[in-house]
Amino acid sequence: MIFEELDEFKKDLKKLSKKFKTLPDDISTVKKVLDVRPDERPPFSFRIDGLGLETCIIKIKKIASKSFKGKGVNSGFRLIYAHFEDEGKIILIEIYHKSIKEIEDRDRILNNFK
Numbered sequence: 001m002i003f004e005e006l007d008e009f010k011k012d013l014k015k016l017s018k019k020f021k022t023l024p025d026d027i028s029t030v031k032k033v034l035d036v037r038p039d040e041r042p043p044f045s046f047r048i049d050g051l052g053l054e055t056c057i058i059k060i061k062k063i064a065s066k067s068f069k070g071k072g073v074n075s076g077f078r079l080i081y082a083h084f085e086d087e088g089k090i091i092l093i094e095i096y097h098k099s100i101k102e103i104e105d106r107d108r109i110l111n112n113f114k
């Protein structure tokens with residue numbers, strides 16, 4: 001699986017990593033899981049519908065983080081990515097914490113995948 005990151009994703013990750021020091025390692029773990037099973041898996045992840053795109057956009061709601069010991073997958077981090085099954089590619093779009101931001105940036109998704 002080939003992984004790419006939008007510039008905005010890199011900025012999100014850098015900003016969040018200042019507060020949550022283990023986040024880069026947590027994302028590496030998520031990438032290892034996505035390398036094996038990149039598709040949606042409710043209740044951990046689901047496809048975002050209603051965008052009017054052919055691209056498969058998936059939101060992961062359950063990400064385990066070492067920054068939140070004892071919480072398991074209830075860390076509050078959300079990861080949005082585009083899965084291109086035919087090309088074997090995943091593009092990381094956005095990462096945020098639910099206490100900081102309530103919902104994904106749909107404009108970012110539409111601007112990058114129209």
